[in-house]
Amino acid sequence: MSEVLRREVVYLITAITTIIMFVEFFFIGTWSAAEELRTWAIIIANIALGLGAVRLLAEHVRNIQRRRAGVWPFSIWLIILFVVMFLSGLTGYAAKHDPSSNPVYNWLFKWPYTSLGQTLYAITGFYIFSAAYRAFRARNIDAALLLIAGCFVILTNATVGEVIWSGIPVIGRWFLDYGQVPGMRCFLIVAAFGMLAYGFRALLGRERGFYGEVAGE
Amino acid sequence: MSEELTFWEKLARIDRRVFYWILFIGLMVPFIRPLGLAITVSPSTRDLYEELRRVQPGDVCLINIAFGVSAWPECMPATAACTKLLIRQGAKLIIIGPYYDVDLSYEELKRRCAEDFAKLKYGEDYVYLGFYAGGEAVVAQLASDFRSVFPTDAYGTPLDELPMMKNINKATDIRLVLSSDTGDWCSYYIRQWRIPYGVPLAEIGIAMLGSEYMPHYRAGILFGMSVGVRGGAELEKLIGEPADATIRMDAINISHILVIIAVLLGNIGYFASRGKRR
Structure with a gap:
């Protein structure tokens, strides 16, 4: 199949899919083809999960083969854990149709994974704290306004704000209701129009990035 | 030879590790003495x-x-x-x-x-x-x-x-x-x-x-x-x-107050050292 024809087929599939999903949204339940397409999308997403795992392994095997500086020891560690989790889950599933029936899998998931996940997330708090100190400087009038509004909102979100002064949450709420909400609303509406424009461009075959091509090529 | 920093310049350039320790110690306070501030419902x-x-x-x-x-x-x-x-x-x-x-x-x-x-x-x-x-x-x-x-x-x-x-x-x-x-x-x-x-x-x-x-x-x-x-x-x-969230509000309160104090310190140092440079 020539390159041009192959490209046209991709455009055609995209256009047909878009039209089906678009029409179905406004006439719900009238087009079983839309449901069928969504089922395909779910199947593809599940296949992608497996594909992602294979791709991850391939990447880290390559790191080890090439002895990439500062990376390959971690790649070995990743592959070891990958194999342990995979095999322990598989044996649990084979035994009782439940991966967590294997105590090794269960222990790894329940204790190291949970603790590490929560620790990593909590550590961001320390970075935010030091970043706030370094970045929140009233270098000009705009930065000063942002700083003042930010301080009121921070103290509004914490109950200690109203303990310090009952006016803090009132002012903080004012910033949220008359500053943040309208701003976010504008952003959402503009983004929605942008999505519409992007959708039409993709539908007409003008949005080449969508097909893995670079504009102008 | 490097010029010695003034107090205000130091205030504007506190090492990040100091903040990590302050936050770490600050977050321990509610474990020792819970604040238990009233919570208003939004x-x-x-x-x-x-x-x-x-x-x-x-x-x-x-x-x-x-x-x-x-x-x-x-x-x-x-x-x-x-x-x-x-x-x-x-x-x-x-x-x-x-x-x-x-x-x-x-x-x-x-x-x-x-x-x-x-x-x-x-x-x-x-x-x-x-x-x-x-x-x-x-x-x-x-x-x-x-x-x-x-x-x-x-x-x-x-x-x-x-x-x-x-x-x-x-x-x-x-x-x-x-x-x-x-x-x-x-x-x-x-x-x-x-x-x-x-x-x-x-x-x-x-x-x-x-x-x-x-x-x-x-x-x-x-x-x-x-x-x-x-x-x-x-x-x-x-x-x-x-339950958990009520307890955690103490940590939220302390960390938020510390952030405000850190921001204030940073700005005081910034303005004082800027004024001195001028």
Whole structure:
């Protein structure tokens, strides 16, 4: 199949899919083809999960083969854990149709994974704290306004704000209701129009990035 | 030779490790002496609570656990409080989640609501369908045909064999959806459930999502919203069972105060040293 024809087929599939999903949204339940397409999308997403795992392994095997500086020891560690989790889950599933029936899998998931996940997330708090100190400087009038509004909102979100002064949450709420909400609303509406424009461009075959091509090529 | 820094310049250039230690020590204070400051309930949390109170016995509610274990401290308290409330209202629950560690979150939810779940019978009062992949497409498909996404529950039992699921197969069979998440999942439910089918929807999110979903709440698209740990603490207050979020509010208060102090110190140092340079 020539390159041009192959490209046209991709455009055609995209256009047909878009039209089906678009029409179905406004006439719900009238087009079983839309449901069928969504089922395909779910199947593809599940296949992608497996594909992602294979791709991850391939990447880290390559790191080890090439002895990439500062990376390959971690790649070995990743592959070891990958194999342990995979095999322990598989044996649990084979035994009782439940991966967590294997105590090794269960222990790894329940204790190291949970603790590490929560620790990593909590550590961001320390970075935010030091970043706030370094970045929140009233270098000009705009930065000063942002700083003042930010301080009121921070103290509004914490109950200690109203303990310090009952006016803090009132002012903080004012910033949220008359500053943040309208701003976010504008952003959402503009983004929605942008999505519409992007959708039409993709539908007409003008949005080449969508097909893995670079504009102008 | 390097020029010696003045006091004000030093104030504007405190090493980050000093802040790490200050925060670390500051966060220990509530463990030694809890502050226990009063918690006022915000309108979005109260609306969430009021709507859950209107749920009738037998109504089927969907709980979407769209957060991983790392977000348990922020999302789990509010999710647990809402789950308790729904169970006490006599609602039937369907629990699902798009994160691969949803099994852990489900077990944790059951542990936190152990007394309430003990009164329920699996398959009749609640079902756990488990993990689903596919982003917005799968949320759209769930709205039109549950069984095409979940032919069985998480334990391999076909949905038709679960008494509770006999007549449940699409969005219009669901009384309301609680989307507890750290990302875009509530947006998917807004676009694929709330707008086309009119299913009432609420968000239980991390604090960062408060700003993203507040316009939806104010527009009436979401019937309520719980924002971060504070939302959890407010819900715990409303159901009369102070728990994790109420305790964590002390840490939130101390860390927020420390951030304000750090910002003030930084600015004092910045302005004083700038004035001196001039």
